[in-house]
Each structure stands twice: as structure tokens, then as C-alpha cells.
Amino acid sequence: MEHLDSFIYSAEDGGFSAAARRLGLTPAGVSKNVARLEANLGVRLFRRSTRKLNLTEEGEQLLREVAEPWHRIQDAMAVVRQGANRAAGPLKVAMAPAVGRMHFVPMLAEFRRRYPEVLPDLHFDNRQVDLIAEGFDVAIGGGVELPQGVVARELARVRIVLAASPDYLARRGTPMHPDDLAAHDGIARRSIRTGRLQVLTLRDDAGRVAPYDPRPVAVLDDPEAMAHAAAAGLGIALLPAPHAGPLLADGRLVRILPDWYAETGPLFLYYSNRRLLPAKTRVFVDFVLERFRELGLAAHFAG
Structure with missing residues (x-):
């Protein structure tokens, strides 16, 4: 399991050092775990250089196949450990820069007051992220083709x-x-x-x-x-x-x-359709829907 942990985190975070921080290991320990996984599989999963770590074709295929089931297992174990109603841990959210700054950043203080154990990790980007492959818990945006494994809640017509x-x-x-x-x-x-x-x-x-x-x-x-x-x-x-x-x-x-x-297409809140949705994701989704309703933001987006 630790070999797969090291591979998935290294692939998602772009390097052994970032994965090591999440796993509480040394970069050398993460690199060794990945090397052992490669030896067991008989293929190279990463192309290594002094500056960058890139997935090989075999590495990309493995990540596509194992990342989502692995995250489901991790979430299920976290729910059992923490209790289904405890919202805690980092929450990785993708959103468009201007809309995020204007409407979602002002919500953070109240969200943190309610859920102090959740750490919002906001990524501001106009591109359309791959929610599952890139390890996001939530994405906020519009005009995205709905991939398998993702559900959308409409926030507003734009x-x-x-x-x-x-x-x-x-x-x-x-x-x-x-x-x-x-x-x-x-x-x-x-x-x-x-x-x-x-x-x-x-x-x-x-x-x-x-x-x-x-x-x-x-x-x-x-x-x-x-x-x-x-x-x-x-x-x-x-x-x-x-x-x-x-x-x-x-x-x-x-x-x-x-x-x-x-x-244009509506503004949506996207998240995984995992049966065991982590509490941190569930409370964030409910909080945003509530604030949109209370603040009348749907009318603002509709001009």
C-alpha cells in the first residue's frame, strides 16, 4: 500500500518532495517506494530528471486505473477513523480567478468558523481541470463536459x-x-x-x-x-x-x-459521485449552496 501511496502522491503533486510532505516520509523514502513498485511491475512509471518528474505512458495508464479506487478506499478509511460527521483535512478546490476572488474568498472566514478542522486549498485557474485525475475535491466553473464519476450542482445561470x-x-x-x-x-x-x-x-x-x-x-x-x-x-x-x-x-x-x-452554460459546483463522500467535501458543497441562496448570488450572475 505504501508503494502505491508514494506513486499516486508523486504523480498528483509532481515530485517526490511534495509527496513526502503529505506522507510524512523523506523524499528518498518516497523515491525508494516508487522504485520498488516499478521493480514489482517490471516497468518504469516516471521519467526522472534533475528538474522535473514526468509520468511514462505506463505510469499514466496506472494512474488512470488506480487513482480513483485508491481515493475511494482512502476516503472510506478516513470516514471510519474520523466518524462520518467530522469534517477535517485539506480541501482542494479549483475555481476561476475573478469569480473566486469576488465571491468565494469572502466566504472563507465563515466557512472556517464553522469547520475549523478543514483547510481550504484554493487553486485559481481559468482552465477546466480534471477533477479526479488531478485530485481535486471540488471544482467551481461552467461549460465543462461532465466526465464519468463526477456530479454537478447548479449554482447560477450566467x-x-x-x-x-x-x-x-x-x-x-x-x-x-x-x-x-x-x-x-x-x-x-x-x-x-x-x-x-x-x-x-x-x-x-x-x-x-x-x-x-x-x-x-x-x-x-x-x-x-x-x-x-x-x-x-x-x-x-x-x-x-x-x-x-x-x-x-x-x-x-x-x-x-x-x-x-x-x-453560456450555468455555473456549477462539481464533485465526485463517490458513495462515501468525505465529510469535508459534503459540508463545503452544502455551505456554498446555502450562501448562494442567502446572498442572492444567482441573480447577480444572471445580470
Whole structure:
């Protein structure tokens, strides 16, 4: 078991030293455990260098096959040791940077007050993480294809709104209809997942649709950066409501064509569908759902 522990933690944490800290061993001890596992299997699991530890093809295959069952066994043993209702230990959470800073970081003090034995370990990243392979307990995001072994709880519907700076509108005029957008500069967004420019269609509550086709003057892959580029007067941007909100509130951005918007996938809370869900994960999921409801955050994300 300790050989498998050392392999999985080294693969997930990217090195023997990080795995050693989690296991309470020395890096040399972890390396020796992995070497013994390799000897037993008759294959190399890692390509070792002075700077980096990379999985071989056989190592990647083994990690895919054993990581999830191994985590289930570890969770089951932890539940038995700690009691099903005791929330404790590190909680690894992935979330988008801007949304995380604005909405989830302010929740941490209350969460820690309720559950002082849980250690939130937040990872801020716009990419879509592999919840199970990368060892996350929870991920918060949208537009993710639901892989096997993962469930999703909807937090909010996200509306995408049109905005530009007062300076830009003073120089170029304010569009009064979606057809007017073709004569304006636009800030385009590239999908991190596909690498292609996002193509969005505008709609209104009456069911009408219209193309969104301003002339691109810049391409960005981060909605917070797009909001600040628009505030700097670069052009018109289609922005998720939570990213546009603070700049609309302080006047750096002005919403245009307010009856028109685009839609994207909902904001979800993702976690494993393990039958023995660790208490730390369960209480975090329940806490976030409760705070979203109490603070009315779903309406904020809907613009």
C-alpha cells in the first residue's frame, strides 16, 4: 500500500518532495517506494530528471486505473477513523480567478468558523481541470463536459452582457440596435478549451436573436482582462455579468443594448459521485449552496 501511496502522491503533486510532505516520509523514502513498485511491475512509471518528474505512458495508464479506487478506499478509511460527521483535512478546490476572488474568498472566514478542522486549498485557474485525475475535491466553473464519476450542482445561470467605456462611446457613439455593432470595434474572446474564437448570438426576452459581429481589435482568453480592456476604451465586449458588474457599478463601463444578452452554460459546483463522500467535501458543497441562496448570488450572475 505504501508503494502505491508514494506513486499516486508523486504523480498528483509532481515530485517526490511534495509527496513526502503529505506522507510524512523523506523524499528518498518516497523515491525508494516508487522504485520498488516499478521493480514489482517490471516497468518504469516516471521519467526522472534533475528538474522535473514526468509520468511514462505506463505510469499514466496506472494512474488512470488506480487513482480513483485508491481515493475511494482512502476516503472510506478516513470516514471510519474520523466518524462520518467530522469534517477535517485539506480541501482542494479549483475555481476561476475573478469569480473566486469576488465571491468565494469572502466566504472563507465563515466557512472556517464553522469547520475549523478543514483547510481550504484554493487553486485559481481559468482552465477546466480534471477533477479526479488531478485530485481535486471540488471544482467551481461552467461549460465543462461532465466526465464519468463526477456530479454537478447548479449554482447560477450566467448571462453575458454588452459593455463599453464612456470614453469609447463618446468617441464612437452608442449602438442602438444589434445591427449597429458591425460598425464598432470589439474585444473577442478565445476559448481556452478549443483555442478558437467564441461565436455568440445575442437574444432578448421576447425571443428575438441577432448576430454579434463587431470588428475584432484584440483577442483575449480571460473575461476579467476583457472587462479591463473595455474599460480602457479599446472597444465593446461581451462580458459575463459577474466580471462586468464591479466596473459597471463604479462607472468605468456602461452597459449597452441592455435588452440584449448572450447565454453560456450555468455555473456549477462539481464533485465526485463517490458513495462515501468525505465529510469535508459534503459540508463545503452544502455551505456554498446555502450562501448562494442567502446572498442572492444567482441573480447577480444572471445580470
